[in-house]
Amino acid sequence: MDAITTALILLLAVVASGGITRSLPLPVPLPLVQIVLGVLIAAVADLGVELKPEIFFLLFLPPLLFLDGWRIPKDGLMRDRGTILQLAFGLVVFTVLGVGLFLHFMIPHMPLAVAFALAAVISPTDPVAVSAIAARTPIPHRLMRILQGEALLNDASGLVCMRFAVIAALTGSFSLIDAFGNFLWLVTAGVGVGAGVTWAAGVAKDWITRRVGEETGSQILISLLIPFGAYMLAEAVGGSGILAAVSAGIVMSHIEQAGHVMALTRVRRAAFWDMIQFSANGVVFVLLGEQLPTIVHAATRAVSEAGQREPVWLIVYVVAINIAVAVLRFLWVWVSLQFTLFRAARKGETAEKPSWRLIAATSLAGTRGAVTLAAVLSLPLLLDDGSPFPTRDLAILLAAGVIIVSLLAASIGLPFLMKGLKLPPEPTHHEEEDKARLVAARAAIMAVERAQHDLGEGRSDADLYADAGARIMESYRQRIERGSKTGDxxxxxxxxxxxxxxxxxxxxxxxxxxxxxxxxxxxxxxxxxxxxxxxxxxxxxxxxxxx
Missing domain, CATH: 1.10.287 (Helix Hairpins)
Incomplete structure (x- = not known):
């Protein structure tokens, strides 16, 4: 009963957060409001929530990453794949090395392996918070697609780096060859299992539907079970469950293009997944707020171990880490842009150079969120020799602080950077959309003519079919006529x-x-x-x- 009550309280807080956010005069991101509500819940009630990392990962990450992979525009993902891969893999490694060394320098008591683990934890970005800010501060569509694609892939790369750093902290040794081999297996097994599970589920679903018909509730439930099945199977074979959930979502979007699902199923399933996304993301941030007082209390004790007596140093550490992450991200984006412009010049292409404000916005938009929280909570409690994992409480607080400060910085800085910014022109799709509508209208007319002939042939009321078909085809002919007009x-x-x-x-x-x-x-x-x-x-x- 206590678990049920806790779940209901958390969901109620998520519901309240939406109304509060819309009523605020300033563009405060929804996750920040949810964190504050979590802190208030902790102040008035002791829910006694114990976040077990393995359950936290399994419960929240698979459906959220699956949905991101499912809904992200694939054309934008392919067009900007070079930039996305640079951010998702190159920037993660750059951040882990740079921030890890900076953490060890700033907090000498934190072992280097633990510093690298914490740096890997805070390297993945979270596009959910940026999407909340974008609701009031328009962000270019292409930039949003790049951020979403980066977040899809850097979750896996960041967590893989964290796994290797934790192994080094537990065993005291690290092998680059073993790490590279493990990385290849994690990626290959994760992507393969995710794609295979989705493909198999799609084939089985279509086979059953052709024989017994389609039931909307079952179709929705199958779509919910796929990411969990892919995640668990990938983890069982030693692959990346994160990548399995992402690849499952991407394959799901391709399967959907076959159009084998009823329209009613699609409408209801879309509403269902909107609810899952809103609820799961909201509960994650409310839980962060609910756990924050406990995390601060534990880290206050741990800060003395870092050689400082005053808890105010915790704030200094958090701010310094955020500055380091932002500077490294800005440098990486700037260097990547110069490299892209250089390649374009070598090919004789002309590319418009974005302003520094757009580069700064790209850097600032890399907020941290659910994956960072889940990953830092998965740090082990004990080393292999039975001793406590060094500076674990401090690492958890620093990661939580990075989440909060990055959200605050984005909510304050992005509106300022985007105001009046002249953006590079983005390609429009009006022409191809119009062509598609014309082609679809011609196909519809042919289909109506065939259906009118087949249904009305030999019937006494065939004239009714002819009249009905004429009315329907007239609407399509008007669409074709509209598509042929130009100018005034x-x-x-x-x-x-x-x-x-x-x-x-x-x-x-x-x-x-x-x-x-x-x-x-x-x-x-x-x-x-x-x-x-x-x-x-x-x-x-x-x-x-x-x-």
């Missing part, structure tokens, strides 16, 4: 479409209000109202601007 004629049609959309939306909202009124007067059953309102909701979603 095209602009006139676009204005007409906007006006028509606004009028249709006004009618839809009036219909919905009338349905609710009929329900309140008991003239419609609840099931009927839900069905009618859902149809209107789907239609309004399709017609709404930006849909």
């Amino acid at each position: 004629a095209a602009e006139h049609l676009r204005r007409m479409e906007r006006i028509e959309r606004e009028l249709r939306l006004a009618g839809i909202r009036a219909e919905r209000n009338e349905f609710y009124q009929l329900a309140r007067t008991r003239q419609l059953t609840d099931d009927t109202v839900r069905k009618l309102v859902r149809e209107l909701d789907l239609l309004e979603t399709r017609l709404a601007p930006g849909a």
Whole structure:
């Protein structure tokens, strides 16, 4: 019962965080609000939450990483793969070496292996917080795609570096050859298992659907089980469960392009996964806030071991680490950009050089989040000889501090850096979207003609099929005619479409209000109202601007 009560309290805090964030006059990121709520919960109630790292990893990371891999735009991922790989792998190693040496210099009592482990923990970025900031401070789409792609891959590289550093701390030895071999196996096994599990689940699901039909609830449940299955199987064979969850999501997006799932299933599944993402991310940050007083108390005792008597040095350490991480990230991004411009010049291509503010925004947007918290909590309690793991409590506090300060810095700095910034032009997809609509309209007309002929052939009411088919095909022919217009004629049609959309939306909202009124007067059953309102909701979603 205590566990259930705790879970409900955490979920209630996540619900409250959304309303609080929207009501604030300043663009405060949602994770910060959730951390504050967690601290308040700890102040008024002792939930006694014990975060076991293996359970924490298994419960939260697989679905979140799976969803990121599923939803990230693959065209942007491929187009910017060079930049993403540089940030996800090169920058992680650069950060681990630079910050690890800096930590050992700043805190001599912290062993070098532990310093490298902590540096590896804080190297992965978290795009969720940046997305929350982007809701009020627009960030270029391409930059967001790069940050999301980086976060998908640097989780694995950072955790692999942490694993090797922890092994070195436990055993006192490190082999570069063994580390490289283990890294290859972790990556290969993780990606292979994730892709294989998703492919096998997709084949089995399609086989069953063809024979017994599709049931929406089962399809949603299968999509939830896939990341957990991929993660657990990859870990069982010694691979990276993180990469398995990511690759499972990427393969899932390709399987979905076959279109074997009903539209209703897709609509419901999208809503379900939105809820999972919001809840899981929220609970992670509320838990961080709930654990923060305990972490601070333990680290205050540990700071004396670092040779300092005053707890204020904890703040100094956290700020210094964030500055070091930001400086290293800025240097890496700047050098990578110069290398990209040099390659473009060698090929005779012209590339517009971004301003330093955009480079600084890219550096500042590398906030830390759920993976950092989960990873630092997974540090072992004891060494192989049974002695306590050195400076573990201090490492946990420093990682938590980096999360909070990076969120604060991004929420304050990004709006300032992005204000009035002239951005390099981004390619638009209006032309290819219009072409796709025209091709789809022609295919639809042919399909309607065939269906009209097949369904109406030999029937006494064949004329009804002909009339219905003509009405449907006329709407598609109007779409084709609109697509062939150019210049002022095209602009006139676009204005007409906007006006028509606004009028249709006004009618839809009036219909919905009338349905609710009929329900309140008991003239419609609840099931009927839900069905009618859902149809209107789907239609309004399709017609709404930006849909």
